[in-house]
Amino acid sequence: MSRKILTVLSEYGYWGEELLGPLTRFDEQGYEVTFLTPRGGRPLALPPSLDAGFIDPPLGRSVVSEDVAKAAIALDQSDRLDHPEDLSSWIPERPYTSDDNYLRALESYNREIGDHLDERIACYEALLIVGGSGPIVDLANNGRVHDLILAFLRSGKVIGAECYGVACLAFARDWESRESIIKNKHVTGHCKEYDYKDGTGFLTTDFNMGPPPYPLEYILRDATAPGGRYHGNFGKEISVVVDHPFVTGRSTADSFRTGEKMVEVLERGLRRYGW
Numbered sequence: 001m002s003r004k005i006l007t008v009l010s011e012y013g014y015w016g017e018e019l020l021g022p023l024t025r026f027d028e029q030g031y032e033v034t035f036l037t038p039r040g041g042r043p044l045a046l047p048p049s050l051d052a053g054f055i056d057p058p059l060g061r062s063v064v065s066e067d068v069a070k071a072a073i074a075l076d077q078s079d080r081l082d083h084p085e086d087l088s089s090w091i092p093e094r095p096y097t098s099d100d101n102y103l104r105a106l107e108s109y110n111r112e113i114g115d116h117l118d119e120r121i122a123c124y125e126a127l128l129i130v131g132g133s134g135p136i137v138d139l140a141n142n143g144r145v146h147d148l149i150l151a152f153l154r155s156g157k158v159i160g161a162e163c164y165g166v167a168c169l170a171f172a173r174d175w176e177s178r179e180s181i182i183k184n185k186h187v188t189g190h191c192k193e194y195d196y197k198d199g200t201g202f203l204t205t206d207f208n209m210g211p212p213p214y215p216l217e218y219i220l221r222d223a224t225a226p227g228g229r230y231h232g233n234f235g236k237e238i239s240v241v242v243d244h245p246f247v248t249g250r251s252t253a254d255s256f257r258t259g260e261k262m263v264e265v266l267e268r269g270l271r272r273y274g275w
Contacts, residue, residue: 021255040086131163
């Protein structure tokens with residue numbers, strides 16, 4: 001029986017290579033991949049991530065090779081992403097404390113999280129959160145995404161995240177302690193030097209965010225303290241960190257390595273890499 005991987009994608013644009021890289025490695029292993037989005041909408045790749053001529057402003061060079069662009073376009077235009085699972089149908093919204101009958105509603109919510117969600121993810125051996133600018137909008141501070149991550153963590157399953165998808169790990173917290181699940185862990189993620197000064201874009205809207213609304217590096221540095229560490233590895237071509245059960249990739253160029261290391265964790269029990 002093949003392993004099953006649950007892959008979470010933004011509905012506001014994923015970066016082509018950041019899906020293509022891990023997915024290629026999963027396909028090579030014969031893994032079965034299920035795609036999931038916040039509300040069941042079909043994910044689409046951000047246009048610059050499909051353009052080999054796009055010059056990334058912070059790096060001053062193209063970050064999309066001709067081969068990757070061609071493969072990412074083929075994937076984006078295929079039917080593989082046509083019918084993703086709908087996360088909002090998997091997990092209820094946490095009730096407000098001001099809601100009528102709050103205590104009963106909270107008990108019902110906790111039953112859904114503790115029983116039904118754990119059952120739903122039992123068939124999956126790993127979770128991957130794909131990066132790009134879209135996760136800033138609908139994944140990073142999405143309580144349902146946090147609940148999903150916490151369920152995988154409770155079950156001792158592998159959790160991978162790339163680029164701005166790593167923000168989901170920083171914000172996934174036990175409701176009582178409010179401590180990040182990556183406290184005292186080692187991670188990488190989109191570093192400050194890679195941030196745009198202007199032009200952070202999303203699909204389905206013509207709004208120009210300008211620079212990203214938060215510096216992910218600073219968030220990760222704070223979330224991993226006091227015993228862990230954020231590794232930006234700026235100046236190095238590849239930055240992937242494994243601190244079991246987490247596998248994190250910094251940005252675009254790290255996508256294939258992120259998939260490789262997730263496979264190594266699953267197949268060979270890798271527990272530490274990149275730090």
